[in-house]
Amino acid sequence: MESLIPVGLTDLQGVYPALNLAVAGIVILLLDAFFPMRSKLLSAWITLIALHLSFTCGLHRLTSGMDETFFHGAVRMDPFTHAFTVIICLASTLAVLSAPKYLRLRDCHYAEYYALILFSVSGMLLFSAAEELIMLFLALETMSIPVYCLVAFTRDNEYSTEASMKYFVMGAFATGFMVYGVALLYGSAGSGYFADLPRGAASSPGLFYSGMTLVLIGFLFKIAAVPFNMWTPDAYEGAPTPVTTFMAEAVKAAPFSGMIKLLIVAFGFSQAVHLWMPAFIGIAILTMVVGNMVALVQTDMKRMLGYSSIAHSGYILVGIVASVKLNSSEALASVLYYLFIYVLMNAGAFGILILFSHKNKDTNAIDDLVGLGRERPWAAAFMGIYTLSLTGIPPLGGFFGKFYIFSYAIKAGLTPLVIVAILTSVMSAFYYLKIIVAMYFREPSDPQHPAAFSYEGYSVFLIAMLCFTAFGVIYFGIFPKTPLTLARLAAASLIPAP
Amino acid sequence: MITLQEYLTVAALLFSLGLLIVLFRNNAISILMGIELMLNAANINFVAFSQSLGGLAGQVFALFVIVAAAAEAAVAIAIIVLMYQNLGTTDVEKAKNLNG
């Protein structure tokens, strides 16, 4: 018989960041049910406040170094979790800030949007805390199901619907793999706790390793690694742009957190590492090459950023492989730093697209940006910062993110991997620079009637989001000390110093 | 007496069936059924392991999977209805506005 102590209030306090968001989501739904007229902007504010509370709680816990387990060990709130709480709350805040005006332009500014975001984020926060397979699965589902709805949020838009269908099929497929894998892992170890899993590898290796493979395949689907990436470009293109922003940052970072924890805590012993490490190296190479190559030929910005986000998954995989190989928390810290910067620059790039979206039409094609530099110099400058950072040009954040990861990968003896990574980074410069060339150096095809760039998507929220991300990309690039120190603190809880 | 091995075999068969359905059927509702089949194959595993290992964790896990599957199905069917309204078909192969 398992332990018979019921969970108590302390457990609930332990998961406060996630609980707070879930409660806020329910409050929004009830508010909307009773005061449908005035609930929209109010919900946006409630969402921002709730996210802010979770953010500060995460930050506070991170700096105070809290490391405790709750729910009989199913949830471990360690600095690694807190760091992801901070990153994910930040990413979601950016996505929420970009939403209200865009949704109003599409005539679908409903309070449910905010409730769904909050439910999804509450799942994500548990993702990085889970140290038990049931918890991991529940966090995954709580995260994913609201996102399926969000992708279809512009209800009468056929692209949105199609994207949602494709995303659902692939997402649920991945869940199926993962649950089956979890069942096998449970069967091999007789327990769902991560710490007990290595026992299963000794007692029934067949079950354990097939379970491990299936679970990791499920994760690779979620982070859009090649060859499990087919849903990404379609889902990113068809989803409403604020939702794409949300998917490209928060929904991307969260599975990474779960996967890193699982890889290190449960599959971190040497026999398992010998099995998954070569596979991960191969997948990282494939992901970087395919992501960047296909992005080269895209003409739609959202699609291009979709492929670029696949490519970035590849870089992050390189960082994960390096940190496990070196067994170094410093290397893992570089992964966290990279994710943090990635969230900022990606959110900014999507924010510019939202700024110029029209009623019932997006401004997504790269050709639509021709002449932006002359017409709207500020917006073009911001876009320039994000794209240069995504390319990895110093002194912007994106450069240092890649730099740290690659240098640790070299230290780990993964030189071939780094060569591929650098070559594909150079390749990525071509398609990122295509945006800059379009903005500044290309003449409009019809000089008499240059494209009118009206700030139809303008809102104070969005401007705040753009300013913050642009500032962050520059500031945390030049002064990476604060985020890096925090990231080291977080990583050290997962990989203790030898 | 049915052995653990037999349960696992049935579950594996069900899982592969679900997998094949998802991969080769085009109708969205068939795909949904395939996914449900995969989840329920995992459930058989959970309950079988729980029986052979003792302890309740596996059974509790199966309960959670059932609930999650129901939630997933609810969302999926909503999306399928939406798809029928907007695209006039429930065939995922015919929905090709996004060139993927």
Added chain:
Amino acid sequence: MLSSYLPILFQLVLAGGFACALLVLTHVLGPRRSTAVKLSPFECGVDILDEAHHRFSVKFYLVAMLFILFDIEAIFFYPWAVIYRDFLSEGLFLLIEMGAFCGVLVAGFIYIWRKGVLEWA
């Protein structure tokens, strides 16, 4: 241990055999006089108006889906009910926990109610 199931098997065979025997007997012994009225799908009552293969209104789907969701949630009452007695000594905490769970369900119910999902026509 299988032998303890023998009476059940015996009963099954007996019941099945009896049912089959009756069916065969009525078939063989009973008189058959069919008329046009008897052969129509509904022997009594009103004539059929149209076919059975209708498209259902989406409304039905909505209610069915909500039913499934609320129905499935009841699953969580089972493990709770099974262990409830063991934790009576812990005070009311377990009861409050289930109260919170029900509270969330009720919140969902109020939401769909106010949104007019339960209104017909």
